Structure formats: C-alpha cells, structure tokens
Amino acid sequence: MTDAELPEPVTLAELQLAARNHGLPLEALRYAVTPVGLHYVLTHYDIPAVDVGEWRLGVRGEVERSLSFSLDELRDLPAAEVVATMECAGNGRARLAPRPVSQPWLLEAVGTARWRGVPLPTALKRAGLGDRARQVLFTGLDRGLEGGVAQCYERALPIGEALREEVLLAYEMNGSPLPPQHGFPLRLVVPGWYGMTSVKWLSSVTVLDHPFSGYQHERAYRFRLAEDEEGTPLSRMQPRALMVPPGVPDFVTRERIVDEAPLRLEGRAWSGWAPVVSVEVSADGGEAWTRADLEADVGSPWAWRSWSFEWAPTPGRYLVCCRAVDAAGNGQPVGQVWNLGGYANNAVQRVVVSVV
Numbered sequence: 446m447t448d449a450e451l452p453e454p455v456t457l458a459e460l461q462l463a464a465r466n467h468g469l470p471l472e473a474l475r476y477a478v479t480p481v482g483l484h485y486v487l488t489h490y491d492i493p494a495v496d497v498g499e500w501r502l503g504v505r506g507e508v509e510r511s512l513s514f515s516l517d518e519l520r521d522l523p524a525a526e527v528v529a530t531m532e533c534a535g536n537g538r539a540r541l542a543p544r545p546v547s548q549p550w551l552l553e554a555v556g557t558a559r560w561r562g563v564p565l566p567t568a569l570k571r572a573g574l575g576d577r578a579r580q581v582l583f584t585g586l587d588r589g590l591e592g593g594v595a596q597c598y599e600r601a602l603p604i605g606e607a608l609r610e611e612v613l614l615a616y617e618m619n620g621s622p623l624p625p626q627h628g629f630p631l632r633l634v635v636p637g638w639y640g641m642t643s644v645k646w647l648s649s650v651t652v653l654d655h656p657f658s659g660y661q662h663e664r665a666y667r668f669r670l671a672e673d674e675e676g677t678p679l680s681r682m683q684p685r686a687l688m689v690p691p692g693v694p695d696f697v698t699r700e701r702i703v704d705e706a707p708l709r710l711e712g713r714a715w716s717g718w719a720p721v722v723s724v725e726v727s728a729d730g731g732e733a734w735t736r737a738d739l740e741a742d743v744g745s746p747w748a749w750r751s752w753s754f755e756w757a758p759t760p761g762r763y764l765v766c767c768r769a770v771d772a773a774g775n776g777q778p779v780g781q782v783w784n785l786g787g788y789a790n791n792a793v794q795r796v797v798v799s800v801v
Contacts (some may be wrong), residue, residue, distance in 0.1 A: 446578050451465035452542030459549045468553025474689045474713050477557070477742035477751070481619050484556030485640075487548060489598050490589030493646050497630050499688065502614070506582070506652035509573030516630045519616060522563045527611050528745035531714045532682050534639035534666055538787025545787040552687060552794055553765045557748050559714075560634045562615035566608045568650065574604070581607040583633050586646040594660045600634065600642050601657035611636045611747060614647065631685055636646040636747035637717035638683050639664050639789070669785045676785075682717030683791040684777055686724045686752065686769035690796055701798045707757040714739070715749035716771035723770045724752040730764035731779040731793060737767070758800045766793045 455463075466487045473483040497516055505511040533554035538545055548554075569581070585598040606612070613634045616623060623629040628645030635642045641661070656662075662678065669676035689711050692703030712722045725734040737754040752767075768777040781792045 452540060453544055455549060456546055458546055466548055468550060469556050471553060471687060471690055474687055475571075475711070477748075478559055478619060479556040479628035481558070481621070481624060481627070482782070483629070484558055484618075485531075485533060485554045487554065488587065488626065488645075489591070490587040492625050493586040493588075494631060495646060500630055500648075502631060503649040504568055504572045505649065505652075507575035507578045507654050508652050509571075509575065512568070512572050516616060519563050519614065519631065522567060524561055525558060525564050525610070525613065526561045526783075527613055527634065527747060528557065528559050528743045529611075529636035529639045529747040529799050530713075530749045531557065531634075531643060531686075532685070532715070534641050534679050534788045535786070537684075537781075537790035539571075541770075541781055541783055541787050541790065541793075544575045545785065547787065554640075555685075555687070557743075558618050559620065560613055560615040561620075562613040562631070562634070564610050565612040565614055566610060566635070568608065568614060571649055571653070572652075572724065572747050574652060575654070577647060578652045579655060580604060580653045580657055582651040582657050582718070583644040584649045584651070585628075585644045585645060586648050586669075592660055592664050594664075596660055597648075598644060598661065599657070599659045600644050600661050601653065602642065604652075611686060614650075621794075639679055639682055639717070641679070666788065668788060668790060670783075671785065674785075679788055680717075682715065683789050684714070684716035684718070684721060684769040684771045684775050685791045686712060686714035686721075686777070687794050688765070688767050688796060689710035691798060698797075701796060703705035703758075703798060703800055705758070705760050705800050707755060711756040711766075712752055712764070712767060712771035713749040714752055716769065716773075716775060718775055720746060721750050721769045722772050725750070725768050726752040726754045726756070727766040727768075728756065728758065730761045730795070731766050734754055736767070748783075758798075760800050763798045763800065765796045765798050768793045
C-alpha cells in the first residue's frame with residue numbers, strides 16, 4: 446500500500462459523515478491559535494436550533510441547591526480564558542485495516558482556540574456539592590440514534606477532573622460568541638482530554654452519586670479489540686506532532702513538490718498528559734531521526750507547541766515523518782495500532798516529498 450492509498454474503499458456511510466464534518470487544513474498549523482472557520486468540527490447528530498432567549502443551563506443532582514442560568518447570567522459570573530488544543534479521539538483512523546465505519550479522519554481533526562467562559566468549579570460551588578458526589582454528567586441538546594440507542598449526547602467526568610480550574614463552561618471562542626457548529630450558546634471545554642468530552646450545546650450539568658452508564662461511556666469511546674469486550678475508557682490526548690506540508694501539492698495525490706534548496710520544516714506538537722519536551726524529524730520513513738527545535742507559542746500548558754527543522758535535501762523522493770515525546774515519557778509509534786473504534790491512533794505523520 447502506498448502512502449496515498451486507503452486499505453479498503455470508503456463507504457457511503459463514511460462519505461455522509463465526512464460531508465458534514467471538517468478537519469483543519471494542515472497548512473493552517475501555521476496559526477498559533479486556529480481561526481474559527483479552520484478549527485476541526487465533529488457533530489454526532491444534528492446541530493440543534495437554540496432559542497437563546499428561552500435557553501437555560503440547569504445545575505442539579507447531588508447538590509445543596511439546584512440552579513438555573515440564562516446566558517446573560519452566566520456572562521455576569523467571574524470569567525476565565527484558556528487557550529487549549531482539542532483533538533478528536535478518532536483522528537488517524539482512516540488508514541486502519543479493517544477500518545471502523547465512522548468519521549474517516551486522516552490527521553486533520555485538531556485545532557487550538559482561545560476559550561472564554563465560567564470555570565466549571567465556580568458553578569458547582571455555587572450549587573454546593575453534596576457529600577456523595579462522584580461524577581458530573583453533561584447533557585447536550587443534540588439528539589439522535591447510535592448503536593440502536595436513542596439519546597441526547599452525554600458524557601461525564603470524575604469529580605476531581607470536573608473541579609479543575611481550567612475546565613470551562615465556554616460561551617466564547619477566539620473572542621466571539623460560539624458559532625452554531627461549536628456549541629452555541631454554551632459548551633464544555635476540558636483541556637487535555639479528547640474532544641468527545643467537551644460536550645456542545647449544553648443544557649444541563651448533573652452531579653451524580655454513581656458512575657454514569659450511558660452509551661457514550663459504556664459503548665463508545667473505549668479501547669476494545671472486539672465487540673464483546675468491556676474495554677477501557679478514553680481520556681487524555683496521546684502525544685502527536687504534525688507538520689505543515691512543505692512546498693506545493695499535486696492536486697490529486699497531495700504529494701509535495703519542493704525545489705532543491707534548504708527549507709524550514711515546521712509544525713505543532715501536543716499531548717494531554719504532560720508538556721511536549723521533544724520533537725524529532727525523519728526523512729527516510731522513520732529509520733533515522735534528528736531532533737527539531739521546539740518553542741512555546743501562547744504560553745498555555747494546554748496548547749500545542751511549535752517546532753521547526755532546517756532541512757537541505759538533495760533531489761529525490763522522501764517519506765518525511767515527525768514525532769513528539771511528552772514529559773511523562775509518552776511517544777508516538779511509527780506504525781498504526783489497531784483498535785475497534787480507531788481511537789487515539791497517534792502513529793507518526795508520513796508526508797511524501799519530491800525534491801526537484
């Protein structure tokens with residue numbers, strides 16, 4: 446299989462999903478903060494129509510007092526900003542064999558935004574957490590059928606994660622109100638975790654005294670090798686480095702064409718577990734690696750870092766790769782690691798480059 450091929454034909458179901466979602470054009474990695482229209486988008490069901498005049502956020506469950514907020518009331522609470530990189534848990538699944546029938550992401554399901562909103566702990570402390578609080582459940586307004594189960598999209602966090610100050614009930618993205626596709630009027634943002642946790646179009650926050658057992662926890666977003674396995678749940682993003690494709694593309698294959706001259710390879714790297722501490726580059730498909738230069742762009746521990754590498758290739762055809770390692774020792778494999786849902790697949794990026 447060449448780098449331009451997929452292991453099996455793309456299905457109509459996958460095309461329907463791909464047509465309504467979109468990824469980050471990799472040349473947009475040049476932006477430290479992703480413009481809103483270039484940030485990746487995944488919508489499980491339909492984008493709901495929300496009347497902001499009627500909308501309210503409920504906070505209830507194992508709390509001392511149930512609360513209800515309008516958008517204006519949330520805006521009146523003390524606010525915070527967090528610059529955070531968000532990546533879809535299915536990023537990279539399109540090259541798996543056999544391929545899960547789901548959104549066929551290659552590598553573009555990522556973006557970094559400046560989120561503004563109310564720290565989740567602020568709202569929870571106003572409600573007063575009960576002694577039996579174990580998890581916090583987030584319910585969105587988007588509804589559909591998945592795995593034969595009718596549902597609103599719902600995810601939960603352990604209480605310790607929910608009380609992190611950087612977890613936001615966000616109403617702004619890059620200084621403007623959330624656009625419809627990103628969860629208007631309110632969404633959850635959980636820095637460090639894969640995007641499935643950052644529930645959009647929030648309608649309620651419910652404190653639970655027991656583990657949440659809904660579909661998006663028990664069946665979806667779990668590492669499994671077979672349907673009958675219980676599996677283990679996904680949480681934080683695995684380390685990944687991506688490069689801005691150098692030179693210019695061939696229209697169909699996207700193979701890159703560059704002139705024989707020194708050039709600067711550049712990109713971004715991130716991890717949800719710990720800060721990225723090194724990025725390496727290979728021009729031979731991952732046989733030999735050389736360390737790149739690494740910088741912090743926006744000063745946020747939850748945002749990607751930029752990297753660069755000075756390359757002086759001679760004429761020929763190269764398979765250029767990059768990989769990241771974080772401070773916890775997590776790195777990227779050269780090859781794909783299969784699982785049933787195609788989740789957290791952080792194999793190295795492979796870019797075919799012809800030097801002429």
